[in-house]
Amino acid sequence: MRMNPLVTEVLVGLTRRGKAQLDALGLVLLQAVVVFLWWPKDRLAQMLENQHGPHTLTAVVMAVGVTTAYFALRAGAEQILLPGQHGLRDWTLATPLGLGRILRGYVLGQLVHSLHLLALSSPLLLMAFTVSGGEWDALGWCMAATLVQALFYRLCGAITHLTIGQHHAETVFAVRAILVVVYVPVGLLAPVASHVAFTSRALGESVAAQPAFAAVPDHLVFLAAYAGLSLLAALAVHRLLARARRRMADRHDGAGVGEAVAP
Amino acid sequence: MVANGDRVSGNCRCGRQAVCGVQSRRQRLGAVLLLLALLCAPPRAMAADAVDIAAVVGFSDTFRPGHWTPLTVTVTNRGGALSGELEVQVTADDVLRGRPLVTSHRRDLELHRDSRKSLQFTVLPQGLSHPLVIRVRSGERELARAEVDLRTRFASERLLLVLSRNADLDFLNDSSVEGLRVLYPHPELLPVHWRGYDAVAAIVLRGVSLERLSPSQFDALHKWIAQGGILAVSGGADYALLRSPRLAALLPATPLGMTRIDAAALQQAFSAALDVSRPVHVNRLGAVRGRVRLRAGATALIVERALGLGRVLYLAFDVAGYPFDRWQGMRGLWLDTLRLPPPTMASPRVAESAFQGPLAALIRAEATYFPAYSTAFLFLILYLGLLLASEAIPVRGTRRRWPAPVARWAAPLLFAPAAWLLFGPAAFPRGATAAAVALIEPFPDSGYARLGLELGVYTNRSGALRLEYHGAEPVLYPPRQAQREGKVEDWVFGGGSRPFIETLDRRRYVLHALEGEDVIAFHLDASVHDETMGPRLVLDNASGRTLEDSWLVFDGYAYELGSIAAGARFERRLTRRTHGVEVGKTSWWQVLRPSAVASAQMLAPAQIMLERRSKAMGENGYPGAGHALLIGYTASPLQPAGASAGWPRREGALVAFRVAAIPGDALANKTGTEPVERDDGELENPVPPRLRGTAGDSAAQ
Numbered sequence: 001m002r003m004n005p006l007v008t009e010v011l012v013g014l015t016r017r018g019k020a021q022l023d024a025l026g027l028v029l030l031q032a033v034v035v036f037l038w039w040p041k042d043r044l045a046q047m048l049e050n051q052h053g054p055h056t057l058t059a060v061v062m063a064v065g066v067t068t069a070y071f072a073l074r075a076g077a078e079q080i081l082l083p084g085q086h087g088l089r090d091w092t093l094a095t096p097l098g099l100g101r102i103l104r105g106y107v108l109g110q111l112v113h114s115l116h117l118l119a120l121s122s123p124l125l126l127m128a129f130t131v132s133g134g135e136w137d138a139l140g141w142c143m144a145a146t147l148v149q150a151l152f153y154r155l156c157g158a159i160t161h162l163t164i165g166q167h168h169a170e171t172v173f174a175v176r177a178i179l180v181v182v183y184v185p186v187g188l189l190a191p192v193a194s195h196v197a198f199t200s201r202a203l204g205e206s207v208a209a210q211p212a213f214a215a216v217p218d219h220l221v222f223l224a225a226y227a228g229l230s231l232l233a234a235l236a237v238h239r240l241l242a243r244a245r246r247r248m249a250d251r252h253d254g255a256g257v258g259e260a261v262a263p
Numbered sequence: 264m265v266a267n268g269d270r271v272s273g274n275c276r277c278g279r280q281a282v283c284g285v286q287s288r289r290q291r292l293g294a295v296l297l298l299l300a301l302l303c304a305p306p307r308a309m310a311a312d313a314v315d316i317a318a319v320v321g322f323s324d325t326f327r328p329g330h331w332t333p334l335t336v337t338v339t340n341r342g343g344a345l346s347g348e349l350e351v352q353v354t355a356d357d358v359l360r361g362r363p364l365v366t367s368h369r370r371d372l373e374l375h376r377d378s379r380k381s382l383q384f385t386v387l388p389q390g391l392s393h394p395l396v397i398r399v400r401s402g403e404r405e406l407a408r409a410e411v412d413l414r415t416r417f418a419s420e421r422l423l424l425v426l427s428r429n430a431d432l433d434f435l436n437d438s439s440v441e442g443l444r445v446l447y448p449h450p451e452l453l454p455v456h457w458r459g460y461d462a463v464a465a466i467v468l469r470g471v472s473l474e475r476l477s478p479s480q481f482d483a484l485h486k487w488i489a490q491g492g493i494l495a496v497s498g499g500a501d502y503a504l505l506r507s508p509r510l511a512a513l514l515p516a517t518p519l520g521m522t523r524i525d526a527a528a529l530q531q532a533f534s535a536a537l538d539v540s541r542p543v544h545v546n547r548l549g550a551v552r553g554r555v556r557l558r559a560g561a562t563a564l565i566v567e568r569a570l571g572l573g574r575v576l577y578l579a580f581d582v583a584g585y586p587f588d589r590w591q592g593m594r595g596l597w598l599d600t601l602r603l604p605p606p607t608m609a610s611p612r613v614a615e616s617a618f619q620g621p622l623a624a625l626i627r628a629e630a631t632y633f634p635a636y637s638t639a640f641l642f643l644i645l646y647l648g649l650l651l652a653s654e655a656i657p658v659r660g661t662r663r664r665w666p667a668p669v670a671r672w673a674a675p676l677l678f679a680p681a682a683w684l685l686f687g688p689a690a691f692p693r694g695a696t697a698a699a700v701a702l703i704e705p706f707p708d709s710g711y712a713r714l715g716l717e718l719g720v721y722t723n724r725s726g727a728l729r730l731e732y733h734g735a736e737p738v739l740y741p742p743r744q745a746q747r748e749g750k751v752e753d754w755v756f757g758g759g760s761r762p763f764i765e766t767l768d769r770r771r772y773v774l775h776a777l778e779g780e781d782v783i784a785f786h787l788d789a790s791v792h793d794e795t796m797g798p799r800l801v802l803d804n805a806s807g808r809t810l811e812d813s814w815l816v817f818d819g820y821a822y823e824l825g826s827i828a829a830g831a832r833f834e835r836r837l838t839r840r841t842h843g844v845e846v847g848k849t850s851w852w853q854v855l856r857p858s859a860v861a862s863a864q865m866l867a868p869a870q871i872m873l874e875r876r877s878k879a880m881g882e883n884g885y886p887g888a889g890h891a892l893l894i895g896y897t898a899s900p901l902q903p904a905g906a907s908a909g910w911p912r913r914e915g916a917l918v919a920f921r922v923a924a925i926p927g928d929a930l931a932n933k934t935g936t937e938p939v940e941r942d943d944g945e946l947e948n949p950v951p952p953r954l955r956g957t958a959g960d961s962a963a964q
Binding site: 130 | 691693770771
């Protein structure tokens with residue numbers, strides 16, 4: 001099976017030094033601050049008296065969710081590119097690859113990138129996990145939700161980039177606006193589709209009174225919702241890319257395609 | 264079959280072979296499924312019908328709400344061999360939370376084909392509105408179910424049990440507030456746990472041998488008497504029954520034969536109204552080790568013996584025979600003889616939050632901390648530093664490809680397991696913990712002790728929480744404070760050879776607490792003699808347990824005794840000036856100080872327990888005037904076992920033995936309870952019979 005060139009590019013990019021790595025390090029730093037702030041201050045006896053455990057894991061997972069989504073949004077808007085990585089428009093306009101393959105590689109590359117970010121966060125997550133008393137399956141669901149959510153935001157970022165273009169200020173504004181506007185109202189109006197609420201349900205005390213698998217339908221709703229939204233976003237990206245390629249073809253009559261990027 | 268099917272489809276009149284073939288296959292599939300269903304369904308239905316449940320609640324199917332009661336469940340299996348579980352659900356209303364509160368009692372159940380088994384539970388039905396639900400289950404499958412309607416089976420009065428074939432004591436029935444309900448239970452259905460007698464005021468025994476009881480039933484009866492029960496035994500012509508080992512061990516005297524009492528002497532002893540025209544034969548008693556409460560001339564008629572906190576009465580005459588069967592004064596005689604204590608309300612407890620009790624104090628004393636801030640900070644700094652270094656420091660010799668990914672992922676690969684180990688097993692183990700605080704109060708002259716228990720389980724991860732234990736067999740119930748606050752959880756109590764408790768609340772970092780009580784074998788003899796210079800203590804520790812950091816508190820002074828080894832017997836003169844620490848009558852327990860690791864943890868819980876006892880004693884104080892108190896720490900009688908044996912545990916037990924001081928230089932060889940009045944009846948003080956394998960013996964072993 002041939003490796004998708006977009007995935008190869010992500011894998012290679014992850015091993016190189018660059019600004020994207022420093023951005024990722026910034027996110028880990030932010031998560032470390034959250035760990036430190038939410039580290040249990042009470043003694044065990046006080047926890048038992050208050051009848052709730054430390055919220056460290058919940059806080060860190062929420063932080064991982066937000067930061068990964070923000071990172072994915074910026075990466076989608078091509079504000080963050082791995083060393084040697086090319087933009088989606090470049091792949092579309094400068095290579096003869098099919099749009100389907102490009103999109104598949106883009107999605108897989110995003111998943112690989114998110115997994116890399118989770119790997120960087122894993123010591124922090126495990127620190128919080130040991131003291132908070134969460135369950136492995138609940139943590140697994142939360143990580144799956146983080147990945148799916150990040151994919152959706154990556155595609156949203158891509159749509160932003162494909163519609164706004166290279167205008168830096170507008171892109172920066174749009175990226176932050178999307179994050180705030182989608183993250184906050186969703187948490188308030190549709191908690192079932194909010195990563196914060198999802199994490200709170202999965203790792204918080206309220207659901208823990210029930211067996212972990214009792215909350216599975218909620219988890220599935222979240223994953224299905226974001227998978228569906230990602231599918232819609234992918235269709236939108238596909239349409240935008242097709243339009244861009246059509247325009248390019250109209251303009252240059254197909255000449256020069258495939259020369260900009262070495263596969 | 265397939266070939267045949269094809270042939271049939273080929274002969275189809277419609278000529279549409281493919282469609283007919285599909286229909287035929289579907290029909291065959293349907294037939295097979297139907298056959299399978301028919302094969303499977305009857306055994307299930309038959310299994311359900313083959314198991315019968317019969318239940319007897321309380322005594323003679325009568326119980327008293329709000330009191331522990333025995334529930335005998337008989338399961339009959341007419342089908343194949345059965346291996347499953349018998350469950351009894353007791354439901355109460357939790358008014359504060361507006362939901363039913365379910366307590367389940369479970370036992371393993373194995374029944375061969377065409378067999379029957381009776382299992383007894385000790386349950387606490389709080390009200391009448393919910394039936395008892397009894398289920399037989401095998402795995403997730405319910406094989407049989409029965410509901411016991413409590414509304415038709417209750418009595419609001421205290422119970423008087425009469426174990427006799429033909430005695431009629433119905434004249435003692437009284438429906439007033441302090442009344443009595445006389446019941447005639449079958450001896451074989453007597454409780455197997457002493458707490459099953461909770462609603463019982465007294466037991467009358469006539470013409471029935473205790474040898475018929477199972478060992479656990481007799482043990483339960485013995486313990487019940489030791490903790491305050493009253494047993495009255497009627498004499499009669501068949502006095503050989505009273506010489507059987509079990510009764511002989513309990514009775515305050517030994518029947519030696521029959522003796523004749525003339526009518527005048529009887530009327531003088533009882534009442535002139537006693538209609539007696541001819542002499543009456545009563546038991547001739549010897550080896551009296553109690554107090555003669557009624558006599559006719561030189562013949563003892565009623566002898567009483569204290570056994571622990573309870574009493575055993577021996578009526579030397581047949582209470583249901585001539586002339587007592589027709590005497591109107593019999594009711595008065597019974598009430599005078601039994602001297603039933605007034606009905607007790609639930610013991611008042613000073614309102615305290617769940618986290619002011621000894622259990623919480625024990626957990627607090629354990630000082631379990633989360634990994635320190637500084638450790639977490641250092642770890643985070645190291646990790647971030649390494650990440651930054653891997654980014655900033657260029658990898659030399661870049662011709663090879665592998666150093667780059669290694670440098671990139673080395674930090675998380677190293678630090679992830681390090682985080683797990685450092686903050687997990689090394690500094691903060693995950694899992695469940697059991698905590699138990701016990702107060703052991705030996706009963707005088709009995710070889711038994713009351714065990715008051717506070718038991719808690721908690722975990723730092725979510726999930727099922729089930730504690731298996733051994734040692735004591737306490738009845739367990741939610742703390743009263745939790746009941747008042749409406750914070751009672753649903754519990755499952757497992758009985759049998761592997762008792763367990765299981766909370767259905769799966770939350771982590773929640774202390775699931777229970778209170779419990781039991782009567783355990785604990786043979787500690789002590790006498791304290793109040794002498795001029797200070798007390799003289801004579802002690803025999805046959806409890807089989809070492810008492811650590813022991814103190815004797817007496818007359819405003821506390822005397823440190825140190826460790827008292829199991830099996831130790833000693834006599835020690837304690838002088839106020841040299842050995843005593845002057846303490847107040849109240850709050851003297853603050854003099855206790857830790858001298859060992861175990862007692863360091865137990866100090867605060869012990870002080871709370873002693874303070875509680877002091878409050879319960881009221882103005883008299885604790886131990887009270889004329890009494891000494893021997894206290895010491897020992898190992899908890901209840902220990903995690905089975906799957907829970909490896910749990911971390913916080914535990915401690917305090918022995919508190921309240922001893923009546925003997926004034927002056929009296930004999931030092933007796934337990935310091937009420938001085939025993941020796942009335943020899945007709946015999947010269949032989950060694951009283953002692954039952955083999957009683958609690959005292961087993962404890963001494």
